[in-house]
Structure formats: structure tokens, C-alpha cells
Amino acid sequence: ELLLPLRSILLGSWVVPVTVTQTTDLVAVSIESIQLSTQGSERQRKDLIRTALRFEKMLMHSAGDPSYQNLSQEAHLKKLFEAYNGFKANVAISKWQLSEDFMAGIINVIVGMSDESRQIVRGHLDFNKWEHSAYNESLLKSKRHTIGNTPRGLDQHFALLLTVTSESQAWFFKRYNSYFATSAKKTKPSLRSRIRWNQSDWDKHVDHTQIAYATMQKAKADTRDISSVVHLAWRCYDQYMHTALLVSFVCHVCFIIYECCTFIMRFNQSGLLT
Numbered sequence: 001e002l003l004l005p006l007r008s009i010l011l012g013s014w015v016v017p018v019t020v021t022q023t024t025d026l027v028a029v030s031i032e033s034i035q036l037s038t039q040g041s042e043r044q045r046k047d048l049i050r051t052a053l054r055f056e057k058m059l060m061h062s063a064g065d066p067s068y069q070n071l072s073q074e075a076h077l078k079k080l081f082e083a084y085n086g087f088k089a090n091v092a093i094s095k096w097q098l099s100e101d102f103m104a105g106i107i108n109v110i111v112g113m114s115d116e117s118r119q120i121v122r123g124h125l126d127f128n129k130w131e132h133s134a135y136n137e138s139l140l141k142s143k144r145h146t147i148g149n150t151p152r153g154l155d156q157h158f159a160l161l162l163t164v165t166s167e168s169q170a171w172f173f174k175r176y177n178s179y180f181a182t183s184a185k186k187t188k189p190s191l192r193s194r195i196r197w198n199q200s201d202w203d204k205h206v207d208h209t210q211i212a213y214a215t216m217q218k219a220k221a222d223t224r225d226i227s228s229v230v231h232l233a234w235r236c237y238d239q240y241m242h243t244a245l246l247v248s249f250v251c252h253v254c255f256i257i258y259e260c261c262t263f264i265m266r267f268n269q270s271g272l273l274t
Contacts, residue, residue, distance in 0.1 A: 026061040027080070030054060031087050035096065047130040048102060048137055049121055052109040055080060059110065073111050078103070105140035112146025114166035120173040124180075132189040134180035134196060144203040145169060151207065162210045172209040 034054055058080055062068045068076050084090065085097040098106075109118065125133055143149050150163045176197075183195045197205060 027058050027065070027083070028087075030058045030061065031084050034084065035087060035090060045131045046098075046102070047125065048105045048135070048140055049109060049118065049125055051098075051102075052106040053118075055106055056110050074107055077107055077110065081106075099137070101137040101141045105137040108140055108143060108146050112143065112149070114147060114169060116166065116170040117173050120170060120177060124177045128192075129189070132192050134176060136193075136196065138199055139196065139202050142199050142202055144206045145172060161214050162207055164206065164210065168210055168213040171213050172206060175209065176205070 034051065055077060059073070059076060062076070062080070068079060071079065081098055081103050090096045113121075121135065125135075128134070130136075144151075145164060147164055147166055147169055150159050154162065180192075180195060184192050187195060
């Protein structure tokens, strides 16, 4: 009973006045979240794919904002990049800002890659750190692998053949992941960056993949007329070989022959080919 008068004093001494404000600007919250994540892991390079997914959410959250209306997706993203690079300490600390290559890569991921392709790349990054992975901003900033991209200076037939689709894009990323995983088995993580293709080889391998994918689809469609597949492969070789890597093309042709033989044998065993 003697301590009862002191109860209110003791309880009041532990009460700390706190002012809580709720931020309704989801874009600002997302920007601050990315900044804090970057600040907390300065020694690790930013994961472009993960950052792209965050900016895609910001893109959706800011869709109804009047300041972002009547803008294309690319222009909208560039405005969000400006907001991020100009956010608080990012203005003064350049290493926290997004580089030009990094921003170009994010745009290509959001605008030019299918959900399946993103999942394939994301699956690779689930087991590999960004700096030790098969990807970097130099590769992903290239527009050659984006959906709808076509090399210039080609006739109508080859322009259609080499136009990237969501299916051929996903096939390309699967093959690239497989190549990197096989090559990296006996390589130290710190040296795996040497296994990556440079941008020139990356673009050329996209072309090769388009040729191989088109020929494979032709083989599946024309199971009774292999001559049309051979003609398509030879025409690709004859008219497009001047910009392709010979070794890669030979590997593609061997793979196509294997796919064709497997496909024919499977149909022959089922009795559909007589």
C-alpha cells in the first residue's frame, strides 16, 4: 500500500511519446525500400532481375498517378528511375544510383521479356549470386533478345524467321542457362564471369537460336517431308552465315538432326509413319 502512490509515477516514466505517420505514397515506400536494401548490402552488386520486379510493382502502383499518365511504359519507367536516383542520399552517393546500362536492362526485362523467360532467369539466380551468375547488365541491356526484335537489312522471309517470340525467347534462356551450368561445374565462383558471353556473341547466339528453333518447329510440323527442313537449314546457312559463328551453327545443326531423328523414330514406333 505504501508503494501505490508511486505506481502511477513508475508507469508514466516508461511511456515514450511517439508520433506515427502513415505514408500512402506506395511509390515513395518502394523507392525507400530499394534504397535501404542497396545500402544494407553495399558489398554485393544489385540483382537486376529482382530490382526490375520491384520497379514493375512501382509501375502498377503509379498507373493512376496524374503525373505518369499519357506516358509509354518506357517513358514511365525512366521517370521512376529519375525519382529513385534523386531520392534522399542517392543524389550524393553515386554508387547507390542506377547506371544507364542497369536502367536499360530493367526496361528490357519489364517490357521485352515474357513471364516464362523471367522465371527461367529467376530460377538460375535462385542458386547463383548476381555477380557470379550467367547474367549482367551488359547482356540484358541488349534489345536483340526482347520479344518482337528483328535484325535490320533482311528480306521478309528472314525478318520473320529471326523475329523473337515469347516461345523462342524462353528456349534461348533455357539453353543459355544449361550452357553456363555445364561450363561452371569445374570453375570457381569468382571466375565464372569469364564464362559469360559478351554482348556481340549474345546477339549472335540469339540469331542462331531463332534459326534452330524455326527449323525444329518445321521438323515437327513436316514429319513426312524432311527435305523442306534441310532446305530451310541450308537457306539459313547460305544467306545468313556471314554474320554467324561457324562452331555455334554446327552445334545447332547437330542438335536439329538429333531432334529430327528422335522425332521420326518416336512416330515410327507408334506406327504413324508407314
